[in-house]
Amino acid sequence: QKEVEQNSGPLSVPEGAIASLNCTYSDRGSQSFFWYRQYSGKSPELIMFIYSNGDKEDGRFTAQLNKASQYVSLLIRDSQPSDSATYLCAVFSGSARQLTFGSGTQLTVLP
């Protein structure tokens, strides 16, 4: 079983819709959770992080964390074609002091 799993893509949504990206993790001791965006040919860039259960909103992005279910998600409201990228979930284990990435979900927003 992979330590960090993301829903398989590719995911296509129409412009203006809500894109929902999901991630589950196996280490219950995980402390910090990150979403990275990677455009084709570019390095990953951090777009959201969340430490506590619940929702965290930043503009059109909302990260949701449920530690009991070992689940973290990213919602993108009013999706734009410029949101088309691969989204990587990453989980930081305090005990291992190490960050683990999921395999990524490719999102395409159709104009």
Added chain:
Amino acid sequence: GAGVSQSPSNKVTEKGKDVELRCDPISGHTALYWYRQSLGQGLEFLIYFQGNSAPDKSGLPSDRFSAERTGGSVSTLTIQRTQQEDSAVYLCASSHPNTGELFFGEGSRLTVL
């Protein structure tokens, strides 16, 4: 520097040659990671440093790959006797050990002919 710096940005080499890739992390970041990414693929974890030690070398694909970090700062990834399947973008990232937030360099694109 302001960000993670990697060099060279592009390297073309012949099969069988050795290559050395360099990463200069953000000042004060004690954790340093190396990843490999082939075209259209996800991030492949190679090695992780905490200070100068490497608690996890499990991702190194073969004994042709080695990495070191000195002074808790600059790291070098060395690939000996390169093969065509080594062609990829090699990404370095550094993070503060408490927050885990990772900052990536622009990568070194390696092409083995």
